[in-house]
């Protein structure tokens with residue numbers, strides 16, 4: 001069952017009433033809607049997958065571009081409304097003057113296509129407001145949870161865009177490492193592998209340099225090798241605050257002496273010590289950027305391999321299968337070193353990062 005209703009347009013605060021009488025927290029049919037900012041058309045579906053598929057296929061309103069999804073519950077749960085429009089560009093706002101059936105119900109959000117979201121407490125952009133970075137997501141904090149009534153999408157900065165300016169386009173840029181998590185052992189990775197293709201037991205030293213990278217919450221594309229200043233600032237601030245070294249990318253040498261039985265392979269695995277911390281940045285621009293001189297980047301967190309720490313190692317090995325033997329040994333009757341060793345299995349499945357709270361002032 002699909003319904004066509006009218007979305008409250010910017011100027012007229014029309015109450016949208018979709019699938020009326022929906023109890024909170026209950027997933028119901030027609031609970032997942034698409035609202036088009038250009039035409040005001042709203043159409044609802046039974047699941048988020050269906051609504052997103054219809055939106056992306058251009059079946060609702062004038063646009064096939066989903067610029068945002070708003071959710072009834074925290075962590076992107078419950079009923080949803082996918083907002084379609086144009087990619088956000090400077091000087092143009094896309095607006096929802098009244099949230100209709102979702103009024104005072106929104107608890108989490110996602111934004112895409114360079115869209116910066118400003119949620120207002122009342123209809124027609126009145127009352128308190130909560131802004132959040134472009135291309136981001138979060139749960140609303142107590143100031144805006146279940147309170148939002150109107151929304152503006154504009155071309156504001158993403159956290160990655162701000163941080164890329166750090167130390168380059170800024171007068172000052174400071175990292176604040178407020179919270180330090182517990183160090184933990186990271187995933188096992190195979191450092192070196194040898195195959196004994198001979199008929200005798202062989203004793204051998206195996207090992208190599210093992211290079212590991214960290215990650216941050218802002219962007220996977222932002223790596224330490226690309227020379228981003230904010231990653232350096234984070235390391236400096238971590239050392240200053242917590243008295244230990246921080247590494248975004250480290251390379252440690254590990255080796256061990258190992259006995260390999262004939263017809264067996266043997267490997268050395270390493271699980272590095274990983275260091276986690278979270279905090280924020282404040283940045284000053286000489287000239288206004290995105291309309292302001294000072295910007296904050298909240299909810300930054302990083303995970304990096306501890307420099308100078310080997311971590312834990314283990315040796316592993318097994319009898320070669322006939323396929324492995326054929327492939328690796330060929331005509332060799334000695335010890336074969338191969339980069340194409342079996343991958344070590346992960347120590348733990350990576351846990352999904354917790355959804356952060358979108359709260360506080362993003363600029364001054």
Ligand SMILES: [Ca+2]
Pocket residue numbers: 103104120121122123146147148149
């Ligand atoms: Ca409200």
